[in-house]
Amino acid sequence: MTAPIPVVWSDVHRRHVPSAEIWLGVRTPAVELPARADAIRAELERAGHPVVPATAHPDAALAAVHDPALLEFLAGAWQAWEAAGLPDDPGQAEVIPYFFAHPGLLGTIEPALPAATWARTGRFAFDTMTPIGPGTWEAARAGANAALTACELVLGGAPSAYACCRPPGHHVTRSAYGGSCYLNNAAIAAARLRAAVGGAVALLDVDAHHGNGAQAIFYDRADVVTGSLHVDPAAGWFPHFLGFAHEEGEGAGRGANRNLPLAPGSGDDAWVAAVRELAWWAAGLEPRALVIALGVDAAAGDPESPLRVTADGFRAAGHALGALGLPTVIVQEGGYDLATIGGLVRAALEGVTAGRQESMDG
Ligand code: SP5
Numbered sequence: 001m002t003a004p005i006p007v008v009w010s011d012v013h014r015r016h017v018p019s020a021e022i023w024l025g026v027r028t029p030a031v032e033l034p035a036r037a038d039a040i041r042a043e044l045e046r047a048g049h050p051v052v053p054a055t056a057h058p059d060a061a062l063a064a065v066h067d068p069a070l071l072e073f074l075a076g077a078w079q080a081w082e083a084a085g086l087p088d089d090p091g092q093a094e095v096i097p098y099f100f101a102h103p104g105l106l107g108t109i110e111p112a113l114p115a116a117t118w119a120r121t122g123r124f125a126f127d128t129m130t131p132i133g134p135g136t137w138e139a140a141r142a143g144a145n146a147a148l149t150a151c152e153l154v155l156g157g158a159p160s161a162y163a164c165c166r167p168p169g170h171h172v173t174r175s176a177y178g179g180s181c182y183l184n185n186a187a188i189a190a191a192r193l194r195a196a197v198g199g200a201v202a203l204l205d206v207d208a209h210h211g212n213g214a215q216a217i218f219y220d221r222a223d224v225v226t227g228s229l230h231v232d233p234a235a236g237w238f239p240h241f242l243g244f245a246h247e248e249g250e251g252a253g254r255g256a257n258r259n260l261p262l263a264p265g266s267g268d269d270a271w272v273a274a275v276r277e278l279a280w281w282a283a284g285l286e287p288r289a290l291v292i293a294l295g296v297d298a299a300a301g302d303p304e305s306p307l308r309v310t311a312d313g314f315r316a317a318g319h320a321l322g323a324l325g326l327p328t329v330i331v332q333e334g335g336y337d338l339a340t341i342g343g344l345v346r347a348a349l350e351g352v353t354a355g356r357q358e359s360m361d362g
């Protein structure tokens, strides 16, 4: 009988309360809300998972994957916004970009770091849907601490640990944030494990959306193997410009990135087959540890994706990944159906434990 996977937790996530997502210039209801993590925790506690508080970790662990300029911006963005009076004039209470340091604008010229608060955001944000409010930095920083605490548990001998990170992180690149994400918790965890285990680390992303952040961060590296299955961006889904099958890594990292785009409407059969394919592929590159970017927004009924995966599908996915038999850190990403999100995470964790057990017995 294996012990239930510990849940690493921080209440500080509740300080991040986005008021809306600006989509096509329109204020639409925010979906990445505190009730998400609270629902997951409640369900996992009911199922007997122990809850472990996240402990503080140094900024150096974040700087392993993020540009210090991004970290400095995120840490002070809301205070600067407020000090500039922007909540009063023009009346925007959260940090939102309007003008972007687009590569087609800049060519080979390095972007300036504008002194104007209303301009600086466009150096670091790649969408308008990821507002920074008064508690956003503290919450994101606490999420990174949770991911790092889960790493310490696993490095200390736990077979696996789950970090209930909120806000999520998998869309954040080395120097740009978006997609409801501010710090790439899963990439931070992968870098931490990579520094501690004498070999490669695999970071496999089952969120409904492409894990573009880790792909970009580790694109030219073979020592962090990245893979993602997600709804086909060509079918109109975020992140639109990335996540295609031909993105295979470059330089030393060629062959160490894998994308499996799935058609809208894909359900358990196609989705679980893709998870197994990703797991087998990663196993062939002989990683010594695993990070699972566990979004559960591929679920049938999730408002943010057209995939149709059930709790049984998430259990089977967990099983396939647990069967790799690796020290495993599981990091929460998306998942927006409050009625089912907890049960979906619970099923995935059950699968990880069962798959792991089978790999030991077998
Ligand atoms: C972590 C994660 O799952 N991020 C997903 C971000 C994708 N959001 C894109 C939403 C596109 C517009 N949706 C229309 C409804 C507006 N609320």
Ligand code: ZN
Pocket: 207, 208, 209, 295, 297, 333, 334, 335
């Ligand atoms: Zn997602």
